[in-house]
Amino acid sequence: MTQQPPPGPGFGPPPPQYAPAPPQYAPAPPPQAPAPTPYAPAPPYAQAPPSQQPAAGPDFLAVDKRNAVVVDASGVAFETSGLTVEFRWPEIRGVHYRASPDGKALMVAVVHMDGRFYECVVEARPRTRLQEWFPQLAWVLGHYRPMG
Numbered sequence: 001m002t003q004q005p006p007p008g009p010g011f012g013p014p015p016p017q018y019a020p021a022p023p024q025y026a027p028a029p030p031p032q033a034p035a036p037t038p039y040a041p042a043p044p045y046a047q048a049p050p051s052q053q054p055a056a057g058p059d060f061l062a063v064d065k066r067n068a069v070v071v072d073a074s075g076v077a078f079e080t081s082g083l084t085v086e087f088r089w090p091e092i093r094g095v096h097y098r099a100s101p102d103g104k105a106l107m108v109a110v111v112h113m114d115g116r117f118y119e120c121v122v123e124a125r126p127r128t129r130l131q132e133w134f135p136q137l138a139w140v141l142g143h144y145r146p147m148g
Helices: 128-144
Strands: 060-063 067-072 075-080 083-088 092-099 105-112 117-123
Touching: 060 128, 067 117, 067 128, 075 092, 075 105, 075 117, 092 128, 105 128
Parallel strands: none
Antiparallel strands: 060 067, 067 075, 075 083, 092 105, 105 117
16 A cells, blocks of 8 residues: 555645636735734724614513514514514505404514515414404504504
């Protein structure tokens, strides 16, 4: 068996005899900046302006093990298995809700201004919680969307 040379330090530029020649029309590459010194202090960043908080108002929250629905002054938010989608009031055409066919969950749908709709289903445990959610959700939606 022939011995092979030990592997190099890793992938890098090809050896000079195999390196492609730069095209004649390409500008020369800019020189690389020196590497930063290790443990150098981080450069100062401009502070972001404080976000404008919507006016305080009523809110609605329905949560189960995996999903959540939040309705507040900023709009409607769905959380499904750790992913959150937020809808602001100006982009919402309508919000619909009802009980699931088996009566064990709250089903909420947001209709976007362009016609797309998004749904979230939250289990009500115990089942009587569903009957508590309906008047709360109706009141909060009526507060922010009095015309529907």
